Amino acid sequence: MERSSTSFNFDKIPKFIMKLYKATNNEKYKGICWTPDGLKIHIYDRDVFVKETLPLISKTREFGTFVRMLNSYGFVKSKDIEEEDIYYNKNFRKGREDLLGFDDSLRMIKRKKSSDIRMRIGDGSLKEIVEYLYVQNQELYTELSVCKERIERQERALNGLIEILSRVFRTNSQDLGARIKPSGHNPHNEMDFFLGELSGPLKEGCEPASPPLQDKGIPELSFKPGGIPHADSDTKDDNYDPFF
Secondary structure (H helix, E strand, C coil): CCCCHHHCCHHHCCHHHHHHHHHHHCCCCCCCEECCCCCEEEECCHHHHHHHHHHHHCCCCCHHHHHHHHHHCCCEECCCCCCCEEEECCCCCCCCHHHHHCCHHHCCHHHCCHHHHHHHHCCCHHHHHHHHHHHHHHHHHHHHHHHHHHHHHHHHHHHHHHHHHHHHHHHHHHHHHHHCCCCCCCCCCHHHHHHHHHHCCCCCCCCCCCCCCCCCCCCCEEEECCCEEEECCCCCCCCCCCCC
C-alpha cells in the first residue's frame, strides 16, 4: 500500500537520526552496520565505534550515553543475541530513508504527548526502555558501592600511615630530647630549639677550658750568654736580652 505523501515530513527528522542513518549506510564509518535483514543497526566493535564514529554522530564520547540517546528516540535492544549491541526502530530500516520522517517514532520521547506514550505501551517499547533504565540504575548503584568501598579503604590506609609517621616522629623527638637538654631555655618551635642550642648557654659541666696555669714551683727557664740555663730572679733587668 502506497503511503500518503502528506505523512512524510523530512524537516521533522532530528539531526542525530540523520547522522546515525548516514553512518550505518556508509561502510567507511567503522564499528557500525546494518544487520543482514537491514532492519536493525549492529554495533559490532564498540571500541572502534566510540573512538572513530561516535564523535561524528553525537557530541558525547560515552557509549552508555549514546545508548540512552537511542532509547530516547525509540530504539530498543534486540533480544536475539544478548551479548551483541543490536538496536532497532520500526521506521529505521536500510534503504527506507522515507520512513525516517513518516511519523513521530524517531522523535525524542520526552517531546511526545502523554497520549502518544500510552499508545507505545501496547507494542512494548516503553516497557523495554523502563527495563533498560532499571538495569542501568543497578549498574550505577554497583559502581557507586565499589567506589565508596575503595574510598573507605584508602582512608583507612591513609590513617594508618599517618599513625605510623606520628609514632616515628614522637620516638625521634624523645630520643633528641634525651640527648639535648637546654638549660633555662624553652623554645617555641623546632627552629628556635636548634638555634637556641647553637647560641644558648653551654651544657652543665662543659665550661670552656681556661689556659693551663704555670706551676709556680717550677722556675721559668731562660738563657744567658754562655748557654747556661738559670732561674729568673725576682728583679728583672730591663736591659737584658735573652738572645744576646
